[in-house]
Amino acid sequence: MPNLKPLILAITCCLLFAFTAHAQWTELNSGTTQYLNSVYFTNANIGVVVGETGTIIKTTDGGTTWQFKVSGTTNHLNVVRFSSTNVGYIGGDNGVLLKTIDGGENWTPLNPGTNEHISSLSFTDNDHGLIVGNGMSGNPMFIRRTVDGGANWTNEFSGMDGMTSVHMVDANHGYVVGTVGHNHQTSDGGDTWNGIYTANYMPFEEVFHPSINLGFIVGQSSSIRRTANAGGTYSDITPDANYTGGYHGIFFTSLINGYIVGDDKRIMKTVDGGSTWTLDHEDVNSFLNLQAIHFPTAQDGYAVGDEGIILKLGTANAVEEITNSPTLQAFPNPFTHSTTIAFDNPQQQPHRLNIYNALGQLVQSIDGITSNQVMVSRGELATGNYQFTLQQAQQQVGQGQLVVE
Numbered sequence: 001m002p003n004l005k006p007l008i009l010a011i012t013c014c015l016l017f018a019f020t021a022h023a024q025w026t027e028l029n030s031g032t033t034q035y036l037n038s039v040y041f042t043n044a045n046i047g048v049v050v051g052e053t054g055t056i057i058k059t060t061d062g063g064t065t066w067q068f069k070v071s072g073t074t075n076h077l078n079v080v081r082f083s084s085t086n087v088g089y090i091g092g093d094n095g096v097l098l099k100t101i102d103g104g105e106n107w108t109p110l111n112p113g114t115n116e117h118i119s120s121l122s123f124t125d126n127d128h129g130l131i132v133g134n135g136m137s138g139n140p141m142f143i144r145r146t147v148d149g150g151a152n153w154t155n156e157f158s159g160m161d162g163m164t165s166v167h168m169v170d171a172n173h174g175y176v177v178g179t180v181g182h183n184h185q186t187s188d189g190g191d192t193w194n195g196i197y198t199a200n201y202m203p204f205e206e207v208f209h210p211s212i213n214l215g216f217i218v219g220q221s222s223s224i225r226r227t228a229n230a231g232g233t234y235s236d237i238t239p240d241a242n243y244t245g246g247y248h249g250i251f252f253t254s255l256i257n258g259y260i261v262g263d264d265k266r267i268m269k270t271v272d273g274g275s276t277w278t279l280d281h282e283d284v285n286s287f288l289n290l291q292a293i294h295f296p297t298a299q300d301g302y303a304v305g306d307e308g309i310i311l312k313l314g315t316a317n318a319v320e321e322i323t324n325s326p327t328l329q330a331f332p333n334p335f336t337h338s339t340t341i342a343f344d345n346p347q348q349q350p351h352r353l354n355i356y357n358a359l360g361q362l363v364q365s366i367d368g369i370t371s372n373q374v375m376v377s378r379g380e381l382a383t384g385n386y387q388f389t390l391q392q393a394q395q396q397v398g399q400g401q402l403v404v405e
Contacts, residue, residue, distance in 0.1 A: 025267065025281040025303070028063040028310040036304035038079045040088070041296035048104040049304050050077035050090055058104045063302065063312050071098065071107060083123035089150065091118030091131055099150055110150040114142060120206075122168040130190050132176055134162020143176060145190045157184070157193050164219075165206040173212045175231070177204035183217065185231050196231040210252040214361065216274055218247035218260055226274050228361045239268050239277035249292040249303070256356055256387055256399070261290035261303050265311070271396035272354050272389050273362060281311065328390070334403035335378070342373040343390060343398055352391045355402065358384060378404055 030036070034055040041047030045062045049055075054071040071077065075093040082088035082104075090098040090107065095115040098107040112118065116133050123129035127149045134141055143157040143166070163182065168174035168190075176184045176193070180203065183196040202221040209215035217225035222243045223236045245263030252258035256273045259280070265288055267281040290305035301313040329342040345351065348370045355364040355376070363381065366374055376388075381404050390398035 025311045025313050028312055029066075030057060030304075030308040030310045031066045031068070032057060032308040034308060035306050036291065036308060036310065037077065038292045039294045039302050039304045039310075040080045040082050041294055041300070041302060042082050042085050042103070043296050044300040046103065047294075047296070047302060048080050048082075048088065049302075049310065050080045050092075051304075051308075052076045054092075056080075056090070056104075056107065062300075063310060069104065069107065072109060078118060079120050081121055081123060083126045083129070087126045087149075089121055089123060089129065091121045091133070093117045097131065097150065111153075112144060112150075113153045113155070114144065116142060117162075119163065120165040122166045122174065124168050124171045124189075128171065128189065130156075130166050130168065130174065130176075132163035132166045134164070134179065141178060141182075143184075143190065143193065156190050164204055167207050167209055169209045169212050173209075173230075175207045175209055175215060177207040177217050177219075179203045183207075183231065205246070205248050206250050208250045208252060208258075210255050210258070210273075211358075214255060214273065216250055216252075216258070216260075218250050218262075220246040222246070224260065224274070224277070237274065237277070240279065245289075248289065248305075251293045251295055251301075253295045253298045253301075254387075255358075256389060257298070259293050259295070259301065259303075261293045261305070263289045265290055265305070265309065267293070267303060267311070271399070272391070273356055275354075275362060278395065328398045328400055330400060330402060334405045336405050338375055338377045339402065340373050340375045341388070341390070341400070345370070345372040349392050351397070353388060354391070355381075355386050355388045357386060376402065 034051045036049050036051035039049045046060050048058045054073040056069040056071045057066040058069055059066050073096050075096045077090050077092040079091045086103045088100045097110040097112040099110050100107050118131050118133040121131045129146050131144050141163050144153045145156050146153050162179040163176055164178055166176045172187055172189050174186045184193040185196050186193050202219050204217050204219040207217050213230045215227045223238045225234045226237055227234045247260045247262040249261045258270045260268045265283040265286050268277040269280040270277045288306040290303045293303040295301040303311040330339050333339050351369040353366040353374055357363050383404050386402040389396050
């Protein structure tokens with residue numbers, strides 16, 4: 001029987017690139033002019049967006065139409081997250097905490113044990129979750145934890161400066177950031193928290209970790225904080241030296257592909273694990289800012305912001321690029337000593353190959369590739385799975401997987 005592994009890998013690489021090709025963001029009609037603060041989709045079609053004055057809107061057709069849902073409050077709603085298809089949570093000002101068990105059709109209030117503003121929340125399943133926030137009285141900074149779906153909450157941390165974002169990577173590992181550069185980490189599900197030194201006191205707005213080690217912090221600065229060792233050290237990345245605004249939301253669809261949103265409807269994209277970023281969308285004449293972004297799939301993305309803005313990056317746009325996608329091949333794969341990746345390069349343009357380990361860390365790069373193939377030697381690569389990206393002029397032109405035996 002013929003060896004089909006090279007053929008399967010080639011087809012996989014073609015499809016991976018086809019769905020990461022550049023596509024256009026389109027603006028949807030949200031039916032509201034309220035400022036929108038957070039978005040979460042449980043699949044490509046069903047999603048919930050929340051915003052000021054108790055606004056909750058839901059779509060079941062990928063954003064074509066939106067229905068208003070009853071929140072029972074006029075407080076600003078700051079964050080929405082779903083722990084499963086039907087179970088979701090919303091946090092807002094003055095201790096507002098809502099829960100749904102029917103996919104966002106109906107929302108009922110919970111008692112979080114605080115009247116301070118809830119700025120962020122993160123659940124690892126329907127029962128276990130964290131809320132963080134800030135307020136104007138007492139000890140406004142807090143991290144509160146539930147293990148019974150929000151019925152009861154315990155205070156895990158408090159202080160004098162506000163917490164703005166929490167992200168649990170898994171049931172044990174999570175990160176929290178705050179308004180004056182605070183950064184805390186847990187490895188026991190939120191029972192204990194350790195401070196992390198970031199060497200930056202800018203107001204942080206959101207933290208996101210594609211993996212335990214690889215993480216990012218964005219906020220009221222034109223730079224992005226990146227760690228590849230679980231917060232041991234951070235580096236500043238400035239995607240655009242001419243940009244003076246801030247970045248407010250971040251989301252990664254994989255270890256290497258991610259997006260951030262900011263002022264003037266700005267959306268930046270990375271295809272190399274956050275080492276470099278390129279402009280994907282902007283409208284400098286709008287004077288409107290994007291606040292949050294979410295991808296239910298690798299191809300379907302939604303960004304929300306000021307005055308009812310909702311932008312969509314859809315599968316249909318990406319599929320149009322398939323016929324123009326180059327064919328990538330790697331042979332042999334899996335390999336023990338070396339493998340060769342082939343690609344189209346008729347103009348002999350210089351390319352760069354980046355290889356990442358399972359933690360999203362860059363482990364090998366090959367620059368100045370001007371032929372139509374590149375040989376990858378095992379070298380110091382340990383046995384395991386790797387992802388690679390191929391770039392030309394800082395634009396991704398292919399990606400795939402390598403298996404070292």
